[in-house]
Amino acid sequence: MxxxxxxxxxxxxxxxxxxxxxxxxxxxxxxxxxxxxxxxxxxxxxxxxxxxxxxxxxxxxxxxxxxxxxxxxxxxxxxxxxxxxxxxxDELLTGQENLQLMVDLNRVPAKDGQRVVTELLDRFDLVEAARKPASTxxxxxxxxxxxxxxxxxxxxxxxxxxxxxxxxxxxxxxxxxxxxxxxxxxxxxxxxxxxxxxxxxxxxxxxxxxxxxxxxxxxxxxxxxRLPGTHVRLRFATGAELDVAARIFAGSTRDDDALSLRVPGDGGTDSLRALLDTLDEHSLKAEGFTVHTPDLDDVFLALTGRTTEVAAK
Missing domain, CATH: 3.40.50.300 (P-loop containing nucleotide triphosphate hydrolases)
Known part of the structure; x- marks a missing residue:
């Protein structure tokens, strides 16, 4: 292959x-x-x-x-x-019998068949249920x-x-x-x-x-x-630091209650490095930061015009 x-x-x-x-x-x-x-x-x-x-x-x-x-x-x-x-x-057969059926259909040599069944029952945590009908x-x-x-x-x-x-x-x-x-x-x-x-x-x-x-x-x-909405969320210790950061980063959105600033970006290492360098240049220190990106639900909606819940109906 x-x-x-x-x-x-x-x-x-x-x-x-x-x-x-x-x-x-x-x-x-x-x-x-x-x-x-x-x-x-x-x-x-x-x-x-x-x-x-x-x-x-x-x-x-x-x-x-x-x-x-x-x-x-x-x-x-x-x-x-x-x-x-x-x-x-096959719900009339036990789990073990279902596996044995597949062993027979795949023409696994008899000397290996029982080993294959035993190993698969163990691997899939089905040993206790092996002799029970699949219907249960x-x-x-x-x-x-x-x-x-x-x-x-x-x-x-x-x-x-x-x-x-x-x-x-x-x-x-x-x-x-x-x-x-x-x-x-x-x-x-x-x-x-x-x-x-x-x-x-x-x-x-x-x-x-x-x-x-x-x-x-x-x-x-x-x-x-690929989608807009990716951003870095910076959290500061004081309102004064938040004020300075908000002036530095154009287009950012502040949350005064959480002392945090949402800075648009692409989520990549280059843009993140530039953001941290800018903080350093202005002698600002964030208490913490997290990168937020759209999830695959957002991607799905943007590409197909439907949410997964609607699509599944």
Whole structure:
């Protein structure tokens, strides 16, 4: 596999007269988390379906794990794992039986099968529930079992399509921890989500998809710095110091009750260094400072014209 686990150029997909993917380009570096954001109907799941060979593209070229999805679909499938929006577990089987089923389907040698099942039950903290029917599992436990089943084939690229939808905050954070561990082992994660905090916490790079087009791509911090509103908040010990600072920094906003000053900036190291140098030149000393940037919700709204709450409806 090259430095890039997934590459796509000019990817197109339509259903009758509706264009779902309108020529998108993707480059996902191996061993990273790449998050695709977008409102419902933006084309996220369609993108996953095409990249995983579940749906055929109408145009463009795609390579996954170094293989062309059109001519080497079998090799692509052998290299990937897919976890969809809903846990694909057999509720009549126990957790252990679900994993054993995947071992059999993946033709894992008998001498290794039991070891694989045991290791995955332990890794996902499912040992106590291993012999209970999956129908008795909580939503978080089902998602963990679903992902454990995906790992039976030891995929190096895993597609997670909104994997924490419907989970409580504790279960969501458990899933985040599992994803981080997978990446630490060198696995590439392609993540779609409507939870902006999730992308902010996990993703090395984020792409925003809207109406079939990629409207932005970058690290979470890069995307947030594109928006106005980034500022440094300086806190002073006295009102006199605040008065002087307010005169020095044009365009700043003061808060007399908090003895603080909000100074516009881009959040970068160069502008921060210049701000601190200016304070030093005027013999001013701030009690403390914090850098505030727009969050991914702000980015999402600016790029798509919708908040995540509206988009999820």
């Amino acid at each position: 090259t430095d890039f686990a997934i590459t796509a150029s000019g990817l197109r997909k339509s259903y009758q007269d509706k264009v779902v993917l309108d020529g998108i380009d993707l480059n996902v570096r191996a061993g990273t988390v790449f998050s695709l954001l977008g409102p419902n109907g933006a084309g996220k799941t369609t993108t996953v379906n095409v990249l995983t060979t579940l749906s055929k593209a109408d145009g463009g070229t795609v390579r996954v794990a170094g293989h062309d999805i059109a001519t080497e679909a079998k090799a692509v499938r052998a290299a990937i794992g897919v976890t969809g929006q809903f846990a694909a577990v 599992y909580s939503g978080g436990m089902r998602r963990k079992l679903d992902l454990a089943m995906t790992l039976v084939g030891n995929p190096r690229i895993i597609f997670l399509d909104e994997p924490t939808t419907g989970l409580d905050p504790r279960s969501r954070r458990t899933m985040w921890s599992i994803i981080r561990d997978l990446v630490a082992d060198g696995v590439t994660i392609f993540l779609t989500t409507q939870y902006l905090e999730e992308a902010d916490q996990l993703a090395d790079r984020v792409a925003v998809l809207d109406q079939g087009r990629l409207v932005a791509e970058g690290t979470p911090d890069e995307l947030k710095r």
